[in-house]
Amino acid sequence: MAEKSKFIEYIDEALEKSKETALSHLFFTYQQIPYPVTMCALETFKALDAFEARSDDIVLASYPKCGSNWILHIVRELLSVVSEKKYEYSEFPVLECGDSEKYQRMKLFPSPRIMTTHLHYDKLPGSIIKSKAKILVIFRNPKDTAVSFFHFHNDVPDIPSYGSWDDFFKHFMKGQVSWGSYFDFAINWNKHLDDANIKFILYEDLKENLATGIKQIAEFLGFCLTGEQIQAISAQSTFQAMQAKSQETHGAVGPFLFRKGEVGDWKNLFRETQSQEMDEKFKTCLAGTPLGTKLKYELYCQV
Numbered sequence: 001m002a003e004k005s006k007f008i009e010y011i012d013e014a015l016e017k018s019k020e021t022a023l024s025h026l027f028f029t030y031q032q033i034p035y036p037v038t039m040c041a042l043e044t045f046k047a048l049d050a051f052e053a054r055s056d057d058i059v060l061a062s063y064p065k066c067g068s069n070w071i072l073h074i075v076r077e078l079l080s081v082v083s084e085k086k087y088e089y090s091e092f093p094v095l096e097c098g099d100s101e102k103y104q105r106m107k108l109f110p111s112p113r114i115m116t117t118h119l120h121y122d123k124l125p126g127s128i129i130k131s132k133a134k135i136l137v138i139f140r141n142p143k144d145t146a147v148s149f150f151h152f153h154n155d156v157p158d159i160p161s162y163g164s165w166d167d168f169f170k171h172f173m174k175g176q177v178s179w180g181s182y183f184d185f186a187i188n189w190n191k192h193l194d195d196a197n198i199k200f201i202l203y204e205d206l207k208e209n210l211a212t213g214i215k216q217i218a219e220f221l222g223f224c225l226t227g228e229q230i231q232a233i234s235a236q237s238t239f240q241a242m243q244a245k246s247q248e249t250h251g252a253v254g255p256f257l258f259r260k261g262e263v264g265d266w267k268n269l270f271r272e273t274q275s276q277e278m279d280e281k282f283k284t285c286l287a288g289t290p291l292g293t294k295l296k297y298e299l300y301c302q303v
């Protein structure tokens with residue numbers, strides 16, 4: 001039998017911990033943000049302050065459920081093509097998750113290292129900012145993000161469930177979910193989207209034209225690929241292709257993580273009043289900001 005990847009090993013451990021964790025005990029707060037005890041630890045956050053970033057690290061930042069695993073897959077594939085060898089995970093890729101020794105182990109990894117994160121910009125370790133490492137930030141419309149987040153909690157058997165969609169929606173709007181408020185995350189990143197080392201990617205744009213999105217990502221990372229190579233990566237990065245391999249790549253959570261991969265699924269769950277409440281929240285937090293425009297909210301979140 002093939003050896004379990006670090007990714008699957010880590011997920012299995014988190015699921016084991018989840019079995020014994022009630023929703024009311026799922027979070028601990030660090031610097032005003034709630035994190036799940038099943039994936040994050042105070043000692044790891046403390047160790048993270050001393051993380052030594054490299055200028056050639058590749059950082060993939062997103063709020064949960066905005067397509068982190070998708071972009072990670074794409075960047076790994078790009079790197080595998082340009083380096084002519086398969087990029088292997090040697091750690092669970094989410095920077096802030098795992099044991100506090102992981103940053104010591106990461107010192108030994110060859111460049112470029114790829115890491116994902118759900119941290120707000122101002123919670124990133126200082127060395128990432130100083131190093132000017134390239135950062136890809138992927139955003140998804142907040143209504144589909146909330147629906148994906150809800151399903152993940154309530155569909156995966158071992159993860160604590162919410163009482164109902166209405167219950168989850170209330171928590172989501174108050175930012176009482178893992179990694180805190182979508183809107184705080186967005187406001188925080190909004191100020192940095194035009195920094196030279198940062199590239200914004202919209203989930204919905206990738207859905208619309210995957211090959212173009214992959215080409216733009218390759219260009220940003222300074223990778224030179226042929227049209228054929230881009231097309232080949234594109235074919236392996238569709239929702240269907242990734243879902244088909246999800247058990248192999250992501251273990252037990254795979255089929256739940258790669259759930260539907262659609263734009264507009266929010267229409268199946270949002271009540272009219274919830275939709276209006278989110279429209280108001282969007283207006284207050286993001287309307288008129290560069291990110292507010294980039295999210296194409298009217299197109300994706302209004303009927």
Ligand SMILES: Nc1ncnc2c1ncn2[C@@H]1O[C@H](COP(=O)(O)OS(=O)(=O)O)[C@@H](OP(=O)(O)O)[C@H]1O
Nearest residue numbers: 064065066067068069070148238239258259260261
């Ligand atoms: N290839 C591809 N195409 C389209 N959509 C995709 C793809 N890969 C992942 N996804 C969808 O992304 C959602 C999961 O987001 P994340 O990977 O960020 O989740 S996590 O926060 O890391 O747990 C989750 O969204 P939902 O299906 O709406 O739940 C995944 O299906």
